[in-house]
Amino acid sequence: MADATRDQVLEALARVTDPASGKSVTAAGMIQGLVIKGGNIGFSIEVAPERGPQSEPLRKACEAAVAALPGVLSVTAVLTAHREAPAPQAHGHGHGHGQGPQGQRGAPPKQGIAGVAAIIAVASGKGGVGKSTVAANLALALSRLGLKTGLMDADIYGPSVPRLFGITEKPATERNKLLPIEKFGIKTMSIGFLIEEDSPVIWRGPMVQSALMQLMNDVNWAPLDVLVVDMPPGTGDAQLAMAQQVPLKGAVIVSTPQDIALIDARKGIGMFEKTQVPVLGIVENMSVFVCPNCGHETHIFGQGGARAVAERQGIAFLGEIPLVPLIRETSDAGTPVVALDPEGREAQAFLQVAEKVAEKIAGPTRSAPRIVME
Ligand SMILES: Nc1ncnc2c1ncn2[C@@H]1O[C@H](COP(=O)(O)OP(=O)(O)OP(=O)(O)O)[C@@H](O)[C@H]1O
Ligand SMILES: [Mg+2]
Known part of the structure; x- marks a missing residue:
């Protein structure tokens, strides 16, 4: 066998x-x-x-x-x-962390960003499930909860933050660092601020990695309580670079309720688990269609799929975001729904997710995790 x-x-x-x-x-x-x-x-x-x-x-x-x-x-x-230890200091000292010799090999040390308390990734296994929408509105909701928040667009192939936030200006620099662009009370940075829209950029593996590290390290993020990272789709170079080289506090997985998307969500979850990044939980996006005319609710893709997958895997379910034209329209218009109408039903759904996330990142920072190589 x-x-x-x-x-x-x-x-x-x-x-x-x-x-x-x-x-x-x-x-x-x-x-x-x-x-x-x-x-x-x-x-x-x-x-x-x-x-x-x-x-x-x-x-x-x-x-x-x-x-x-x-x-x-x-x-x-x-x-x-x-033993719990602050992430940046934890690397290089294996003793006391309960790791066998295998845990010490292979992985480069993870560097945090000075002055940034927690970095969280918003990811999924497949594209188009609403990662960018969730990342943007989650960041705005965390800021409304009183956290100093940043939003980093790690999608270097198809950046979304310029459109979502209606930002067309270029960031300024100060002492060799890029200054994030502040809008709606949060700091944002995107490769899309730096390169022309629609200019094709071909990224090879090592470039992906160094572009991401620059967006982390060469940007004046601090001080922040939380930096939300909008990940590109899939489980490729960018995801690996982030999971292996950045001391992520955790990952928020976005999924739609369709079964096929859920299979992809499992892929996304598996990747973070393999690289020892805690999965903070799963958000079900486009969960229920709310008719803009009559308010009738239709579960187009079935109901409860993401919650069931989460429970089966022992992963927290962070909440459901309805499928409503307003969410897309506000995103396209450059003012995400949480910034436009924070009291509305859609914004409240994001605020509930944000509360759960805030609770989860409030704990002590984990020691920098290591990739185990055999
Ligand atoms: N809950 C929602 N209700 C209505 N429209 C939504 C919702 N969530 C996302 N959308 C729309 O779906 C489209 C895809 O969303 P988004 O760009 O956030 O996905 P993504 O996962 O980041 O995609 P990619 O994989 O390309 O980065 C966008 O047009 C967005 O406005
Ligand atoms: Mg996106």
């Missing part, structure tokens, strides 16, 4: 819930140092030091979940004490 693959093991572990966080052990970023040798599988489970003794049932549950996979001969899971 074929050996279990890394994906199968992580999938099995994604079904084990950590009682402390209520998330799956993979979503909570607790699985470290996964080693697969033939049918013999080993990994460590990071828990807070004080939880060590109570975590034996969790350890057993993880072992049992993996042992049930076809082709598995033995499973060894060990509990390791995990």
Whole structure:
């Protein structure tokens, strides 16, 4: 029988819930140092030091979940004490973080942005599900909750922020740094501010990475409580660069309710889990169609799909955004709905998501996660 693959093991572990966080052990970023040798599988489970003794049932549950996979001969899971540490200082010092030697190899150190407390990515497996719409309105909603907020457009192939915010001016520079453009109370930066619209740019892998790092590091973002990053579609170079090189506080996954989109959402979630970036939760966009004439609600793509996927994977469900012409019209007109009508029903849906996100990022910063390479 074929050996279990890394994906199968992580999938099995994604079904084990950590009682402390209520998330799956993979979503909570607790699985470290996964080693697969033939049918013999080993990994460590990071828990807070004080939880060590109570975590034996969790350890057993993880072992049992993996042992049930076809082709598995033995499973060894060990509990390791995990210490919270601020992200930028955490790299380079493996001791005390409960990581095996495998956890130290391969990954470049992650650099945070000085003065930016939390960076979160808004992502999805496929395009056109409303990442940019959600990222923009989420950033505006976080700002309305009182957080100093920035919005970085990481979609260097098809930037959206200039159109969404109606920004046509070029950013100024100050001492070799670009100044973000402030609009509706938040700081924004996009490659679209720098290059002409419709000018084709061909990005090769390393350029993608360095363009993104510049948008992070060569922009005067600070001080910010939260920087929301609008990710490009898919799971390519840009996603990997972000997940591997930026100490993301977490990822917000956007999905539409169609099954096919949900399969893609799972892909998006899997990628962040593999790179040990916590998934903060899933937002169901275009969830219900509200007729602009009569207010009648129609679930065009079915109801509850994203919530069901979230629950199955032990991932938080952050809320539903209705499919309404007003959301598209306001975006196209350069004033997202949360800025235009913050009291309206659509804005309230984004504010509810923002409240959940704000709650999740309020906790201490995780130690800089590492990619495990075998
Ligand atoms: N809830 C919604 N109601 C109505 N229209 C929406 C909603 N969400 C997004 N749209 C519209 O759907 C289109 C795609 O949205 P958006 O650009 O945000 O998706 P995306 O996932 O960022 O796409 P890409 O993958 O190309 O970056 C846009 O025209 C947007 O205005
Ligand atoms: Mg987009």
